[in-house]
Amino acid sequence: MHTLPRDGLALSSLDEQLLLPGTKGLPITEPLRQGAVGVQGWNVLRGDTSFPVAVLKTSALQHNLAWMQAFCARHGVTLAPHGKTTMSPQLFAAQLANGAWGITLASATQVQVAHRFNVRRVLLANQLVARADIAAVLALLHADPDFECFVLADSLEGVALLAAARASHALARPLPVLVELGLHGKRAGCRSPEQALAVARAVAAAEGLALAGFEGYEGLLVSQDRDADLRAVRAFLAELVDLVETADAEGLFGAAEILLSAGGSSYFDLVARGFAGIDGLSRPVRAVLRSGCYLTSDHGSYQRLLAQLDAREAHADGLRPALEVWSSVQSRPEPGLAILTMGKRDASYDETLPAPLFMHRPGSAANAPSVLPPGCEIVKMNDQHAYLRLPEGAIRAALQVGDLVGCGISHPCTTFDKWPVLLAVDDAYHVTQALNTFF
């Protein structure tokens, strides 16, 4: 068997790897050392890359990293951003360098990827139930005594699976478990505080497990009645706080501090406020936000929800969209229709279709892209094609085969997972770096 270094790989190992021809977005005909991407002089607007190409605007990423660090400092909350959004070691490192306490993840294999790249603390915000997956997490904790990983349970059966695996394992320390509180009619999680307490008691009683806190996910509360959503979010957070106080009074916690975690990317301001000011417990309480999409924001569903958050926070300068997918016009078969070299394999389509923002003609004198006029809309995507509907007007004559179109996306998670390599660009679309994802 080959072994990996116990304390993970430095990011420089990614710079040393060879990117191969056939990597989406890269205009290479021979293998290229990844660290050399930034010195190739590629510019997206000049048409130097392969198309489609996914780009991350560095200025927006930096703004969002600083914005969130300031937000957490202002509210006294801890950030463990959801890494499933990007699964990018370079972006994990940027988040950790900008104040994140750990990385939240969704599966055992994601935990293995993060550990490989030297993430030292993980919140696995899913029930861990499959035998090989429990074994994988225990193996990491055993091989690397300084690595921390918190897991969830929401049932006595789940606790029993964890306890049985733990009992037959040589791991010297307890496995820290958060109990998940859920919402009626929604996803996982106990449906009442009583059920959650019963699970918490089972965790506390199990040999080799330690109750480390409670967790919930309020982000599913999105309906047409936004006032009702906000009331429901606040009530859910209050229930979580009550649970922590009750469990502490019962002496169920078994770690140095109590974790209390919630917070998708739509309501983390409410979470920060809802978790503020808990004191008088047996040990410190750490309020952990898990937003993943703050890093890139988007041009769709999160942009709308974050605008509401900005209004609540009275922020003039909120999170900025950082992720775009650029493709070529490959066909102009009808006056009102352009077909782009981009499809379901390249951009999200689960919330809304991509938002066409810009056009640019490679070789033109313009050093910035033109903003597309209102009415331009992606109306459909196939696997490898997008249908861009063009309104009446000058755009119909202006947009030619070979032109480039830049699209914003809605729901960054389902775009990141389509790109093994994304390209970081400056505001002039010069390519500065390659960023990897591991899905």
Add this chain to the structure above:
Amino acid sequence: MHTLPRDGLALSSLDEQLLLPGTKGLPITEPLRQGAVGVQGWNVLRGDTSFPVAVLKTSALQHNLAWMQAFCARHGVTLAPHGKTTMSPQLFAAQLANGAWGITLASATQVQVAHRFNVRRVLLANQLVARADIAAVLALLHADPDFECFVLADSLEGVALLAAARASHALARPLPVLVELGLHGKRAGCRSPEQALAVARAVAAAEGLALAGFEGYEGLLVSQDRDADLRAVRAFLAELVDLVETADAEGLFGAAEILLSAGGSSYFDLVARGFAGIDGLSRPVRAVLRSGCYLTSDHGSYQRLLAQLDAREAHADGLRPALEVWSSVQSRPEPGLAILTMGKRDASYDETLPAPLFMHRPGSAANAPSVLPPGCEIVKMNDQHAYLRLPEGAIRAALQVGDLVGCGISHPCTTFDKWPVLLAVDDAYHVTQALNTFF
């Protein structure tokens, strides 16, 4: 610069690579040589793998490969299956070993991947317009004189882009171009035979380009009126045949044979019949089908369309679904609801949601999974969760946290692209091999 072997890599290079912990589906805690996957003794039903895991049933793949080879022999047509479906070198090799003439692909980077793994003939069934992408294809053709790649054009602008790139390139042979005929209101392709002939004349006149044939895609003709769909497909095929005859009468073709290509995965029987019996032209005509999804079929949209094809062909033993995604029940929060460890990152959701087929309890004495009762339905997926609705009845008590659920999928293309590695299994779900994808 590092160079790749000109004639591509053997598949054995994939067997030699190390799979790393964190690869979805794999239950490994140390790197594992890929070629050793089949001798680990893993069984999916026994819960040996990580979950979710994507599996391909070898018996169904073999049946489908033989079925399609016999179909093409019976109809006298050539197969260049669409490789964008799987992007798997091992599956490309299986298709080529079972009579495929070449592989169809959708982008220049896909062509580079196929060439890397020794595919020798590619039909790039998209317009090739971006500078770096044209250059990538020309570079492959230049470096490897025995490699063949046909590309599409549907506009004079597209022909001009190809001709300009070709004119400044050292490539010694002409670039073979197919002209794409399209459908009103649909995707790319000339909207009339007159337009297509104008593009064909431009190709024939361009230095360094050769008109190699005509191409169309009838698979978009799916409406509620199936009789009208079939009439429209037949009319479209007749239009393509007319185009070939007219272009030949004008002396526009510039290659040893004429390619005439259509055929998604829904109507390839009609294409085979529609292209039969063309003769009396200046050179042989090769009718090329491009179906990609025949290889795995599915449990959704293609299964329905292929059942209609079977009826037209009077086949009792049609194509079989080969692809399943298995996950764990991670939560049973309400009597009628199970939450699975599978989501939008793991299974298609663009046509219909996955079809829950089987359940199995790891460690149970049963050596085959139980068929789930009618009424079980995946009603929603988030990024990493599926919501399995359970009907009234015994299933509500039977399904526990930790149980495994096997799902069929609809639209294989958008499941393959979520799995860097899929596991081939026999009918008892023993893992026999790892298969790679390169998206």
